[in-house]
Amino acid sequence: MFTTDIYTINIGPQHPSTHGGLHVEALMDGEVVKDAIVHLGYVHRSMEKIAESRTYTQFIPYTSRLDYLATHLPTLGYVQAVEKLMGVEVPERAEYIRVILGELSRIASHMLFVGSLAIDLGATTGLIYCLRDRERIMDMFEMSSGQRLLASYMRIGGVIQDLPEEFFPAVDRFLNDLHGMIEEYNGLITGNEILQARCKGIGILSPEEAIAYGVTGPNLRASGVLYDLRKADPYGIYERFEFEIPTGQHGDCLDRLIVRIKEIEQSGYIIRQALKKMPTGEVRGKVPKLLKPEKGKEVYHRIESAKGELGFYLVSDGTEKPFRVHVRAPSFVNLMILPLISRGGKLQDIIANIATLDPVLGESDR
Amino acid sequence: MEAINGDKALLSLQSITGNRLEIIRDPHFIYLTVGPDELLPLMQALKEQLGMNYLSNLTAVDYGEEFEIIYNLYAIPDNQQKFIVKTRVPRAQAELASVFSIYPTADWQEREVFDLMGIQFSQHPNLVRVLLPDDFEGHPLRKDFKKEG
Numbered sequence: 001m002f003t004t005d006i007y008t009i010n011i012g013p014q015h016p017s018t019h020g021g022l023h024v025e026a027l028m029d030g031e032v033v034k035d036a037i038v039h040l041g042y043v044h045r046s047m048e049k050i051a052e053s054r055t056y057t058q059f060i061p062y063t064s065r066l067d068y069l070a071t072h073l074p075t076l077g078y079v080q081a082v083e084k085l086m087g088v089e090v091p092e093r094a095e096y097i098r099v100i101l102g103e104l105s106r107i108a109s110h111m112l113f114v115g116s117l118a119i120d121l122g123a124t125t126g127l128i129y130c131l132r133d134r135e136r137i138m139d140m141f142e143m144s145s146g147q148r149l150l151a152s153y154m155r156i157g158g159v160i161q162d163l164p165e166e167f168f169p170a171v172d173r174f175l176n177d178l179h180g181m182i183e184e185y186n187g188l189i190t191g192n193e194i195l196q197a198r199c200k201g202i203g204i205l206s207p208e209e210a211i212a213y214g215v216t217g218p219n220l221r222a223s224g225v226l227y228d229l230r231k232a233d234p235y236g237i238y239e240r241f242e243f244e245i246p247t248g249q250h251g252d253c254l255d256r257l258i259v260r261i262k263e264i265e266q267s268g269y270i271i272r273q274a275l276k277k278m279p280t281g282e283v284r285g286k287v288p289k290l291l292k293p294e295k296g297k298e299v300y301h302r303i304e305s306a307k308g309e310l311g312f313y314l315v316s317d318g319t320e321k322p323f324r325v326h327v328r329a330p331s332f333v334n335l336m337i338l339p340l341i342s343r344g345g346k347l348q349d350i351i352a353n354i355a356t357l358d359p360v361l362g363e364s365d366r
Numbered sequence: 367m368e369a370i371n372g373d374k375a376l377l378s379l380q381s382i383t384g385n386r387l388e389i390i391r392d393p394h395f396i397y398l399t400v401g402p403d404e405l406l407p408l409m410q411a412l413k414e415q416l417g418m419n420y421l422s423n424l425t426a427v428d429y430g431e432e433f434e435i436i437y438n439l440y441a442i443p444d445n446q447q448k449f450i451v452k453t454r455v456p457r458a459q460a461e462l463a464s465v466f467s468i469y470p471t472a473d474w475q476e477r478e479v480f481d482l483m484g485i486q487f488s489q490h491p492n493l494v495r496v497l498l499p500d501d502f503e504g505h506p507l508r509k510d511f512k513k514e515g
Contacts, residue, residue, distance in 0.1 A: 214471030
């Protein structure tokens, strides 16, 4: 009988496929992955501790830096949590602006997902196409907030300012072209034989395991579970929009890719409806400069971010600074299943698994 | 709250915890406050009898003499009921039973609470730091942690 020694291969923390500072220790038996140990914390900035020494408003720019690939969504989650804590009303127009920018963030994040999956699996061209299209969203963010990546545009009680005039033709042109972009991704990336071979049947996650391990977002839906907080537990004004929730069947890497591409299209529909229904008026409600929520009050607010369920748990002690802020980060919880879906596969499958779980390390490490 | 057969289900939870369960309702959640010893039977019942199959969030707050540990429970895909389970442990003996055997998602979330807040979870399969380096001293989210700079 021949036996082999178990040996270790380190992936990361400095490795292009780890999307930030992620370190995966792969224990190999020949070519087969026996186990994968995930080491986090390379991007830990102690956000939750920082929050305790900032006022409620001062913490907004920090939340932008959680999921920096979909910058408006974590900011939205945080300001909505504070609004819930304070009972603040948001003007109608601001709600629509939030939906438009939030969904654009989701598209930007999913586009980067598609591109980075392609380049992680060796298809360099795929990334260039996705970045080209994502760039147009970055331009729109720059028009509205002056910032491309870390916009910090949401405010407690609304948004900082109204969208500029040039934003509307830009988003209109973008939505007109969106279908063509998706066709291009499907032709170039999803339909690619090599990519399919690397993704089909790889990293299968069953719906039961997904729920047990708290996996949310597109990763959960790819396993066939119809669960999207925009419909399951609507926040903001999401009840007013019609859209579909795409789900997968097999829960493998390919399904996780297909679900996200379909979500890009659905987000496009939502933005179209929002642009049509958007009323004129104020974009920022009357909110005191210094916020002091009632003592002992607490709130848990969750939104469907690009990566999954993003929750904010806030506790107030009656002062202008929060007593405790906890971020329930979808990337952190989703990464937990990486060892589970990688065991028994090959080393290269770990790369596909990391890419399709779509973690953003700024959010998982906080 | 009709969906959970309201009070009947909550009554059965009461009997499981030996009538030591404190129930508060608000428009968003049902808050269940329980002693640390009754936590596991309560979570088991919530999962098996009430179908709360999804532990969304697990975190802790430092209240000085005591730590409060908070569990946010939902059901997937049915989302009618929302529970917040709370329990408190004394600072001097910050130890609590792990819910990993009921909710595997508690694995890293409990590790995070251990890492940043210094609460020991007994029966946890691998309770080591998750965000901070292994040789880090102290637990930064405690209120008495000395910050530098």
